Amino acid sequence: MKPVKVGVLGLGTVGGGTVNVLKRNAAEIARRAGREIIITRASAKDLNKVRICDTEGIILSADPMDIINDPEIEIVVELIGGGGVVKDWILKALENGKHVVTANKSLIALHGNEIFAKASEKGVIVAFEAAVAGGIPIIKAIREGLAGNEIEWLAGIINGTGNFILTEMRDKGRDFDDVLAEAQALGYAEADPTFDVEGIDAAHKLTILASIAFGIPLQFDKIYTEGISRITRLDVEYAERLGYRIKHLGIARKTPEGIELRVHPTLIPERRLIANVNGVMNAIVVRGDAVGNTLYYGPGAGAEPTASAVVADIVDVARALTSDPENRVPHLAFQAESLSDILVLHPDNFKTSYYLRLCTEDKPGVLADVTRILADHNISIEAIIQKEALPDETLIPIILLTQITLEKEMNAAIAAIEALDTVNGKVNRIRLETLENK
Amino acid sequence: MKPVKVGVLGLGTVGGGTVNVLKRNAAEIARRAGREIIITRASAKDLNKVRICDTEGIILSADPMDIINDPEIEIVVELIGGGGVVKDWILKALENGKHVVTANKSLIALHGNEIFAKASEKGVIVAFEAAVAGGIPIIKAIREGLAGNEIEWLAGIINGTGNFILTEMRDKGRDFDDVLAEAQALGYAEADPTFDVEGIDAAHKLTILASIAFGIPLQFDKIYTEGISRITRLDVEYAERLGYRIKHLGIARKTPEGIELRVHPTLIPERRLIANVNGVMNAIVVRGDAVGNTLYYGPGAGAEPTASAVVADIVDVARALTSDPENRVPHLAFQAESLSDILVLHPDNFKTSYYLRLCTEDKPGVLADVTRILADHNISIEAIIQKEALPDETLIPIILLTQITLEKEMNAAIAAIEALDTVNGKVNRIRLETLENK
Numbered sequence: 001m002k003p004v005k006v007g008v009l010g011l012g013t014v015g016g017g018t019v020n021v022l023k024r025n026a027a028e029i030a031r032r033a034g035r036e037i038i039i040t041r042a043s044a045k046d047l048n049k050v051r052i053c054d055t056e057g058i059i060l061s062a063d064p065m066d067i068i069n070d071p072e073i074e075i076v077v078e079l080i081g082g083g084g085v086v087k088d089w090i091l092k093a094l095e096n097g098k099h100v101v102t103a104n105k106s107l108i109a110l111h112g113n114e115i116f117a118k119a120s121e122k123g124v125i126v127a128f129e130a131a132v133a134g135g136i137p138i139i140k141a142i143r144e145g146l147a148g149n150e151i152e153w154l155a156g157i158i159n160g161t162g163n164f165i166l167t168e169m170r171d172k173g174r175d176f177d178d179v180l181a182e183a184q185a186l187g188y189a190e191a192d193p194t195f196d197v198e199g200i201d202a203a204h205k206l207t208i209l210a211s212i213a214f215g216i217p218l219q220f221d222k223i224y225t226e227g228i229s230r231i232t233r234l235d236v237e238y239a240e241r242l243g244y245r246i247k248h249l250g251i252a253r254k255t256p257e258g259i260e261l262r263v264h265p266t267l268i269p270e271r272r273l274i275a276n277v278n279g280v281m282n283a284i285v286v287r288g289d290a291v292g293n294t295l296y297y298g299p300g301a302g303a304e305p306t307a308s309a310v311v312a313d314i315v316d317v318a319r320a321l322t323s324d325p326e327n328r329v330p331h332l333a334f335q336a337e338s339l340s341d342i343l344v345l346h347p348d349n350f351k352t353s354y355y356l357r358l359c360t361e362d363k364p365g366v367l368a369d370v371t372r373i374l375a376d377h378n379i380s381i382e383a384i385i386q387k388e389a390l391p392d393e394t395l396i397p398i399i400l401l402t403q404i405t406l407e408k409e410m411n412a413a414i415a416a417i418e419a420l421d422t423v424n425g426k427v428n429r430i431r432l433e434t435l436e437n438k
Numbered sequence: 439m440k441p442v443k444v445g446v447l448g449l450g451t452v453g454g455g456t457v458n459v460l461k462r463n464a465a466e467i468a469r470r471a472g473r474e475i476i477i478t479r480a481s482a483k484d485l486n487k488v489r490i491c492d493t494e495g496i497i498l499s500a501d502p503m504d505i506i507n508d509p510e511i512e513i514v515v516e517l518i519g520g521g522g523v524v525k526d527w528i529l530k531a532l533e534n535g536k537h538v539v540t541a542n543k544s545l546i547a548l549h550g551n552e553i554f555a556k557a558s559e560k561g562v563i564v565a566f567e568a569a570v571a572g573g574i575p576i577i578k579a580i581r582e583g584l585a586g587n588e589i590e591w592l593a594g595i596i597n598g599t600g601n602f603i604l605t606e607m608r609d610k611g612r613d614f615d616d617v618l619a620e621a622q623a624l625g626y627a628e629a630d631p632t633f634d635v636e637g638i639d640a641a642h643k644l645t646i647l648a649s650i651a652f653g654i655p656l657q658f659d660k661i662y663t664e665g666i667s668r669i670t671r672l673d674v675e676y677a678e679r680l681g682y683r684i685k686h687l688g689i690a691r692k693t694p695e696g697i698e699l700r701v702h703p704t705l706i707p708e709r710r711l712i713a714n715v716n717g718v719m720n721a722i723v724v725r726g727d728a729v730g731n732t733l734y735y736g737p738g739a740g741a742e743p744t745a746s747a748v749v750a751d752i753v754d755v756a757r758a759l760t761s762d763p764e765n766r767v768p769h770l771a772f773q774a775e776s777l778s779d780i781l782v783l784h785p786d787n788f789k790t791s792y793y794l795r796l797c798t799e800d801k802p803g804v805l806a807d808v809t810r811i812l813a814d815h816n817i818s819i820e821a822i823i824q825k826e827a828l829p830d831e832t833l834i835p836i837i838l839l840t841q842i843t844l845e846k847e848m849n850a851a852i853a854a855i856e857a858l859d860t861v862n863g864k865v866n867r868i869r870l871e872t873l874e875n876k
Contacts (some may be wrong), residue, residue, distance in 0.1 A: 021586050021728045028588050029651055031776040034764060052548060127585075131463035135729035137583025144569075145575025148459050148749025193711050215469055273735060275715055282731075290459045291573035291736060291746035297711060297723075298732035309585025320767045326439065327757045338469040396625065 003036035004318045008058075009089065010080035011044040011051055014103050016409050017052035017303030018079060018310045025311075033315045041067045051074035052303065056146055070409040075317050077310060079431070084112035094118045096125070101313040103306055103433045105107040109204035112211075116331040121295070123325045127313035129438060132205045133158055133282045136298040136376035137312065143212050143333040149288025151213040153253035155266075155435055156284035157277050158205040159302045161189045161196035162228055166265075167278040176229060188280060198227035199248065199263040206250035209284070210261055213252060214342065215334030219261070222344040226264035235430060237400045239267050239315040242383065245275040246354075246430065247411065258343035260328030267355050279384065285435060289416050293435075311423075316350060328388045353382065353432040356400040358417060359424040362389055366422045367398065373420075377413040379405045395424055400430060441474035442756045445505035445529065446496075448518035449482040449489055452541050452568070455741030456517060457491035463749075471753045474567075479505045490741065506531045515748060516540040525549055532556045533621060535655055537759070539751040541568035541744055547642035550649075550656045554769040561763045562684045565751035570643045571596055571720045573743030574736040575750065581650050581771040587726025589651040591691035593873055594722030595715050596643040599627045599634035599739045600666050600686040604703075605645055605716040607674050607872070614667060626718060636665035637686065637701040644688035647722070648699055651690060652780065653772030657699070660782040664702035670842065673795060673866060676837045677705050680821065682793075683713040684868065696781035698788050704794050705839075705870040714872065723873060733874075736750040786846035791820065791870040794838040796855060797862040800827055805836065806858045811858075817843045839870060 006022075008015050011088035022029065022039060030036050043064040059066075064080075068072060068089060076093040080086050081104050087133065090107070093100050095118070104107065106173050108115070108128050119126045129139045130427040133156065142151065157163050161183055180197065183189035195201045207220040228248050244267040249378030254262045268275045275296055287293050293401040320328055330336060360366040367386060376383060379404075380403040387397045414427045443461075446453050460467065460477055468474050478649075480493065481502040497504075501519075505511060518524050519542050520707045528545070531538050533556070534767040540546065546553070546566050553732065559834060567577045571594065576864040579588065595601050599621055606617040621627035633639045645658040653756045666686050679685050683706040692700045706713045711733055715721040719736030725731050737743035758766055768774060804825065811817060818841040825835045 009783075017728075025586060025588050029586060030655075031772045032585050032768070034768070034773045051813055063726055135726075137579050140578060140583045143576050144754060145750055146746065147470050147580045147753040148467060148746045150463055203844060213465075216592070273711060273714055276711060276744075288573075288746060289463070290742040292743055292751070294574055294734070294736035295733070299730050304728040306732055308584065308586050308726060311728070312583055315585040316582060317765065322762050322765055327760055329472070329757065330472070335468045335472045 002036050004075065004321070005040045006077055006241045007070060007073040007074050008039055008042040008077045008079060009064045011042055011053065011055070012079070013303045014306045014310065015042070015079040015276060016052035017307035018077065019055065019058070020296065021304055021307040021311050023054065029311065029315065033134055035318065036401060037314055037318060038117050041070055041073060043067055045090070048105035064089050067095055068098065073098065074321060075099045075313065075314055078104060083107055083110065088314065090115060091118055095121050096146040097122055097124060099125045099317045101127045101317060103310060103312055105131040105208065107217055109207040109220045112208070115291060116336065117179060122334055125317050125320060125328060126331060127317055129313045130306045130309035132208050134260060134298065134300040134302065135308040136282060136284070136300070137297050137309065138209070138284050138296050139212060141296055142209065144328055146286060146288045146291060147288045148311070151254070152287045152289055153251065153282060154209055154286045155214055155251045155274070155281050155433065156161055156209065156248050157247055158198050158250050158283060158284065158300065159202045159248060160280035162202070163191070163277065164280045166228060166231070166246055166248060169231070169233060170240065170271065171239070172232055197229055199225040202248065202250045202263045206252060206261060206263055209250065210252035210259065210332035213286070214254060214259060215332065215340050216259065216342060217339050219344055219408045222261055224262040224264070224347045226367055227414050228265050230428065231265050231430070235428060236359065238385070239355065241408070242401065243270055244268060244335065244432070245270050247275065249433070251433065253350070255345070257349060258345040260345050260346070261348060265430050267430055268435055291402050296360050299328060350407040350425055351404050352407070353404050354410055355400045356402070357428040358398050359395045360398055361422045361424065362394055362396050369420055369422065370398065372419055373413050374402065377409040379409060379413055418424045439473035441476050442513065442759070443476055443478045443509040443511050444515055444752060445508060446477055446480040446515045446517060447478055447502045447505060448516065449491065450517070451741045452479070452744045452748065453517040455489035455745035456515065457493065457496070459742055459745040459748040461492065461519070464714070467749065467753065470858060471756050473756065475752055475756060479508060479511060481505055502527050503778045506534055506536065510607065511536060512759060513537045513539060513752055515752065516542060517748070521545055526604035528553060528704070529556055529727060532560050532562055534561060535560055537563045537755045537756060538742065539565045539748055541748060543569040543639070543642040543646065547645040547658045550646070554699070554774065557769065558763070558774055559610055563755050563758060563766060565755055566646070568744050569752045570646050570721060571737065572740065573746040574720060574722070574734050574738070574749065576647070576722050576734050577650060580647065581767055584724060584726045584729060587728045590690065590725045590727055590821060592647055592722060592724045593649055593687050593689045593871065594647065595685055595712065595720050595852045596722065596738065597634050597640045597686060598690050598718035598720060599714065600629070600640070602626055602718045604666060604669070604684055604686060607671060608678065610676070611671055613671050614669060632817065637663040640686065640688045644690060644699060644701055647688070648690035650771035651693060651724070651768065652695065652697060653776060653778050654780060655777050657782055658700055660700070662700040662785045666703050668866065670788050675684070676795065676823065677793065681708055681840065682706060682870070683708050683777050685713065687871070689871065691787070696783040697789060698783050698787070700788060703868050703869055706873055710873050725815070732862055746810045788845040789842050790845070791842050792848055793868040794840070795866040795868050796836050797833045797861065798836055799860045800832055800834050800859055807858055807860065808836065808855055811851050812855045815847040817851055819846060
């Protein structure tokens with residue numbers, strides 16, 4: 001079969017990794033794909049920069065339009081990232097009848113509906129495996145591998161930086177700020193770490209996962225997002241003593257009332273496999289009604305792991321070049337005309353268990369007041385730990401685990417507890433999920 | 439699009455589960471596949487038997503040929519299992535131009551080369567996701583999701599019964615025979631447990647995984663297979679104290695000398711995720727040169743988990759009905775004409791580390807003799823534990839961990855150790871793999 005010509009936009013970490021993988025494994029990839037896959041052109045902002053990849057045989061341009069307008073190129077691989085003009089380039093490539101492969105999670109999460117509509121109109125494919133969880137083929141697993149299931153929920157560690165920080169806090173008893181500074185020094189976290197530690201990056205990925213799991217449009221603005229910066233060393237330690245680990249999870253769950261979409265720190269039982277996913281690694285648990293719980297684990301970032309997903313998409317697209325568009329796997333797993341407008345729930349209506357930590361004065365009746373307030377809001381208690389006051393301290397920490405409750409009841413209960421004279425400061429609240437096989 | 443008509447051969451556990459999943463999730467599946475998937479016919483040996491599935495609307499036959507010869511049926515789903523006449527039925531279905539979906543691991547492992555050749559000749563697909571690791575989409579992950587990688591090795595817990603037995607031995611300090619009897623009572627293990635505990639079932643699955651990972655023909659007869667019946671409670675306990683768990687792994691590894699294909703009990707560091715896969719669950723670690731280590735976890739058997747894989751295959755085939763055969767994903771991941779005849783190594787040439795347990799008399803110089811023999815065979819020692827003799831016992835157990843060594847050197851060393859007057863009985867040898875991220 002005739003070789004497939006590919007143009008790459010962007011030769012940074014992922015772009016360079018993709019060139020390297022496609023060159024190094026060219027023979028192995030051709031043995032699989034049944035044809036050669038050749039990068040004929042690439043664009044980069046600065047043509048004179050030293051790169052991680054060898055660009056011999058590739059025509060370089062500063063202008064991505066040189067690639068988008070090349071009639072020989074069938075697949076445009078967008079590895080620049082971000083929005084604005086990048087979105088315009090992708091739309092222009094689709095307009096020109098090119099298939100597009102991208103690792104751009106924010107672009108897909110925020111503008112995917114528009115991009116997929118344009119692709120469908122032109123009968124071409126937009127592939128985005130690399131946009132979620134790097135090298136883990138999670139899009140393919142959910143969209144094709146679990147196609148026989150009604151997906152009930154999924155929960156994932158989908159931001160490596162956040163998981164590195166929480167792992168270090170647990171393993172070494174370190175504080176959040178201290179580990180964050182190290183993550184920045186190691187290059188895991190950006191100078192502005194908001195995207196990672198406040199859960200925005202995870203929310204982009206969860207937007208995509210929820211859409212392909214439930215057949216709903218991409219709805220980034222409906223995701224409840226909470227970061228890990230409020231988690232203290234004490235919380236990590238108390239969770240541990242109770243048999244839990246704290247992980248920053250993206251959770252999508254179908255309930256009879258609607259869909260919960262939420263990113264937040266979560267206590268999970270330490271015996272769950274995902275509780276043991278450490279460092280910068282990612283993992284996603286997907287529960288289907290037929291298959292039960294499955295888990296997918298691997299590196300969520302990095303040049304070659306991300307390139308692995310990009311190249312797999314290129315091979316898929318190469319195989320589908322001559323297929324009828326209607327017989328292809330739909331972009332969002334479900335046929336575009338079958339997407340569902342099922343309600344995405346307001347956080348008030350989330351149902352989950354909680355870990356609560358409060359500081360109280362060492363007086364009789366404090367615990368009675370707290371438990372009375374919880375009972376008044378129909379919140380059942382699973383466990384209570386009341387610690388002794390430290391020397392020179394007059395305040396006593398109380399840790400509570402609750403059963404599943406409605407979030408608005410919990411918000412009201414927390415407000416009432418914080419209003420007690422005997423309770424000092426804020427209640428630290430972390431959600432708890434058992435992720436059971438049911 | 440017009441509905442796809444499917445015929446099912448066999449209405450036992452997996453067949454019944456497949457009917458149930460296809461009926462229950464019909465709407466969800468149609469939203470994904472863009473067309474209805476309808477089971478119009480099914481065959482079963484005993485038509486009057488009470489079944490786990492509702493067969494309303496399905497024409498039942500005692501003779502599979504009624505389905506294989508029905509011109510309306512496009513996809514034949516074989517869920518009878520085993521060989522002999524089942525193989526003939528599959529070949530006849532292919533001959534009739536039907537696509538085939540099967541969960542039959544022994545048939546694919548033993549006769550897949552012939553079956554795929556026939557399918558290619560007729561331009562039809564044989565899909566077999568359900569043949570390995572039940573509901574885990576591992577075939578798809580390796581064949582498509584990691585298509586950009588050179589696969590370096592894979593290691594999997596691919597027999598649930600064996601993993602259940604090893605998990606119980608560890609968790610409850612029970613003996614092999616005792617747990618096996620329980621597994622049989624629970625229905626996990628067959629009355630004749632040889633297939634599971636001696637590793638034959640795992641070897642069937644490893645045959646398939648190795649083929650799609652490395653692009654080699656199916657070569658079941660070249661797999662080294664060792665069961666778990668020689669593992670004792672003591673081994674499990676000593677492994678634990680050294681920081682390891684014992685798992686029954688199927689391992690395929692590419693080395694500069696050739697390919698290692700082996701199924702055997704294996705010590706793995708307890709901090710590896712796969713060491714924490716318990717009970718009847720399956721998991722496979724796949725290492726690719728670009729992606730690094732990825733892991734796939736889920737239920738490896740059962741009616742609906744297996745049906746999940748079968749239905750995913752049916753959806754895939756439905757989408758590929760009108761595609762050019764040359765643009766489809768090749769049966770064994772690599773183009774049939776590109777399969778490699780790379781050497782599969784004889785066990786003598788395997789390279790791995792070892793755990794050795796021996797019983798010695800309580801005399802000076804025993805340890806010196808043993809370590810001298812190992813040194814003479816170029817075997818380096820990683821750790822030694824010499825236990826005290828139990829009361830009323832004169833024999834002392836010695837446990838050794840070695841560094842990586844050539845298997846034929848180890849065999850010679852063990853023979854020499856067993857010939858020592860001061861060593862009692864056999865040396866219990868278990869291979870050890872670190873499964874590191876390199």
